[in-house]
Amino acid sequence: MGLSSESTGTEVLNECSGVLDIHKETQEDKVIALAGNPNVGKSTVFNSLTGMKQHTGNWPGKTVANAQGSCKYKNKNYVFVDIPGTYSLMANSEEEEIARDFICFxxxxxxxxxxxxxxxERNLNLVLQTMEISGQVILCVNLIDEAEKKKIRIKLNVLQEQLGIPVVGxxxxxxxxLSRLMDAVAAVTSRKHRSGALQIGYGKAVEKAVAILQPAVERGLKSRLNSRWASLKLLDGDASILNSMKKYLGYDILSENGVSESLSEAKELLNAEGITSENFRDHIVTKIVCTCEKISKKAVVYEKAEYEERDRKIDHILTSKATGIPIMILLLCSIFWLTITGANYPSELIAEGLSWVGSRLAGLCVAACAPAWVKGLLVDGCYRTLAWVVSVMLPPMAIFFPLFTLLEDCGYLPRVAFNMDNFFRKACAHGKQALTMCMVCTIMQ
Ligand SMILES: Nc1nc2c(ncn2[C@@H]2O[C@H](COP(=O)(O)OP(=O)(O)OP(=O)(O)O)[C@@H](O)[C@H]2O)c(=O)[nH]1
Ligand SMILES: [Mg+2]
Structure with missing residues (x-):
C-alpha cells in the first residue's frame, strides 16, 4: 500500500497519540505487540490480520508510532499493536524508544x-533481546518466499528447539x-506461565553481579518488568531506560530500598573483573551476537552459497563510499531528468488535446447562445484551469511513481537511506528522510 490519507493522515495520529493507550473492547481481549527490525513486514502482517491500512513499502522506517487494530480468531478478540521497526532494544532513536517502551511497559x-x-542472523538479535523482557514471545519468520528465491532454507523446528519459543514461517x-501464526498466538496467550525459553548467559562476572542486584530490583519493580533484564540495564547505566522506568512506573527504581547499594556492590565486582561501564555494553552485545551466530549456523541452510556472495558484492558496490554515492546520484538524477524532460512531450500532447476540446466547448456555448459569463466561468475558468493542471501534473507523476516503485521493488531504496544517513545525521536528521525528500522534490518541480 502506498502513502494515503488512511495510512498517514490524522486518523493514524489519533490512533497513535498515546504510546501505551490500548483500546480493548472487552477485558478478555488479548493484546499482541508486533515487533521486529525495520522493513521485515510487520505492517503487512498487521494489515492482513486486522484489515487496517498501515503504510507499507520497501524501505525502512515507515512506521514511526504505534498503531492498533483488532482481529477475531476462533471466537477470541486480539488487539494487535504495530510498533516501529527497531534493530535492538538498546534504543538509539525515538522510534526505537517507542518500540522498547511498548515491549517493556x-x-x-x-x-x-x-x-x-x-x-x-541479524534479526535474531532483537528476538533474543525481546525474550529477555517478555516470557510470551512468538517468532514469525516472514519473507519465506524471498528466502526460497535466494535458496535459503530455514529449519523452523531447529529454530524453535534452540530458542524454546513457538516459531512460525x-x-x-x-x-x-498467518493462520498458523494465529494458532501460535492463541496457544501462547491461553497459558499463563511457560518455561524452556533460551536465556543467554553473560559469563561468570556478569552473572554474579546480576545475582547481587536482581533481588533488590525484583522487590523494587513489584513484577512490573523483568528484573533480570532491568538489572542488566542498571549495570549498563542506560539513561534512556531509567527515564522510561521513571515515566511508566511512576517512581525512581534507584531510590527503592537497597537498589543503589546493590548496584554499587555489583559494579565494584565487575570492575574487579575488568568489566567497566565503558565496556559493559560491548560485553553484552558480543554475547548476544555470538548466540545469534550459533543458532543461525544450526537453523539456516544456504543451498546456493554463491547467491549470497553475489548479493553481497552488489550491496558493496551500491553502498560503498567510492561507488555507492556516485551511482545513487547518477540514478536519481536520471530519474529526475526522465521525469522532467520526458514529461514535456506527453504534456504538450495532452495540452493540445484538451485545448481542442476547450475550443469545441466554447463553440458549443456560442451555438447555445449562452451568456458570456457562463462561457467565461465554465470554459475559460473551470475547464481551462483543470486542463492546465492535468496536462502539467499527470505526465511527471505517471513517469516518476512507476520508476520509484521499480527502485522500491528491487530493494534499492534502503541503500539510498544508508548512503544518505551520514549527511542527514550531520543535519540532525536521519537517512530514511532522503526518500520522502525525493518524493517531495519531484512533486514540487
Ligand atoms: N515478498 C514478500 N514481500 C513482503 C512480505 N511481507 C512484506 N513484504 C513486503 O516487504 C516490504 C516491507 O513491509 P512493511 O510491512 O512495510 O514492513 P515493516 O516491518 O512494517 O516496515 P517499517 O514500518 O518500516 O519498520 C513491503 O514492500 C511489503 O510488501 C512477504 O512475505 N513476502
Ligand atoms: Mg511498518
Missing part, C-alpha cells in the same frame, strides 16, 4: 517478533502461514 499478553528469513504478502 505496554502490558501486552504476547509479543510477535517478525523476522526477515533472508537475513535471520510466513509469507505475509500472500497471507501464507
Amino acid at each position: 505496554g502490558g501486552q499478553d504476547a509479543v510477535v517478533v517478525v523476522a526477515d528469513a533472508t537475513c535471520l 510466513t509469507s505475509a504478502r500472500s497471507g501464507k502461514g
